[in-house]
Amino acid sequence: MFSMKILISNDDGYLAPGIAALADALSSIAEITVVAPDSNRSGTSNALTLDRPLSVYRATNGFYFVNGTPSDCVHIALTAIMACKPDLIVSGINQGQNMGDDTLYSGTVAAATEGYLFGVPAIAFSQVDKGWECLDSAARIARELILRGFPSLDKPFLLNVNIPNLPYEKIKGMRTARLGKRHTSEPVIRAIDPHGREIYWIGPPGAVKDAGEGTDFHATSGDFVSITPLQVDLTNALQMKQLIADLA
Ligand code: MN
Numbered sequence: 001m002f003s004m005k006i007l008i009s010n011d012d013g014y015l016a017p018g019i020a021a022l023a024d025a026l027s028s029i030a031e032i033t034v035v036a037p038d039s040n041r042s043g044t045s046n047a048l049t050l051d052r053p054l055s056v057y058r059a060t061n062g063f064y065f066v067n068g069t070p071s072d073c074v075h076i077a078l079t080a081i082m083a084c085k086p087d088l089i090v091s092g093i094n095q096g097q098n099m100g101d102d103t104l105y106s107g108t109v110a111a112a113t114e115g116y117l118f119g120v121p122a123i124a125f126s127q128v129d130k131g132w133e134c135l136d137s138a139a140r141i142a143r144e145l146i147l148r149g150f151p152s153l154d155k156p157f158l159l160n161v162n163i164p165n166l167p168y169e170k171i172k173g174m175r176t177a178r179l180g181k182r183h184t185s186e187p188v189i190r191a192i193d194p195h196g197r198e199i200y201w202i203g204p205p206g207a208v209k210d211a212g213e214g215t216d217f218h219a220t221s222g223d224f225v226s227i228t229p230l231q232v233d234l235t236n237a238l239q240m241k242q243l244i245a246d247l248a
Contacts, residue, residue: 011107089115092125180215
């Protein structure tokens with residue numbers, strides 16, 4: 001029916017409003033398959049579950065859900081569920097931004113990354129500011145961006161998209177942006193459990209450190225959609241040279 005096949009995943013779980021909005025927006029332009037975690041797995045980064053088996057279930061709306069991480073979902077979708085490779089993998093729409101250093105922890109970005117590692121172009125979509133007030137606007141932008149295509153980009157590509165939580169008419173446009181930076185995370189929050197034992201909650205991320213011109217933080221705070229092409233190679237080229245000098 002459609003020539004384009006899209007795999008959709010997320011880290012907020014298969015019941016999240018963000019994935020439903022995305023599936024709804026993309027089902028009119030592509031044959032979609034949805035495979036997502038059974039519960040909220042935000043902040044799981046690229047984790048794969050290796051210490052227990054995984055099961056795949058199917059909801060009445062056709063979405064597949066897995067008792068695993070976002071990376072597990074894409075991994076299983078590509079190697080077990082889908083008959084052939086999709087043309088595109090789309091992750092989100094995440095509840096909350098994934099900009100700057102957040103991208104390292106993000107399960108939303110990780111689901112896209114897993115596809116990219118399998119050679120499939122992938123896009124991660126997140127909405128800035130929690131709450132779903134303008135989810136329809138974000139879904140519309142995601143659809144437009146996918147329809148536009150990226151003929152100049154080498155394939156596979158890995159794009160990280162952050163959309164302001166604003167009505168469609170209030171969004172000023174799209175900006176290509178580099179990742180900004182955050183300060184070190186806030187300390188853990190200590191509490192006492194009902195048995196009198198000390199417990200810890202991971203605290204909030206650090207405040208934004210680099211939100212300068214050209215960053216994703218800057219673009220979205222100016223009501224633009226930010227789009228960042230990502231890569232996976234973490235090699236520090238400058239320190240590579242320094243290290244060679246130190247080891248000579
Ligand atoms: Mn999430």
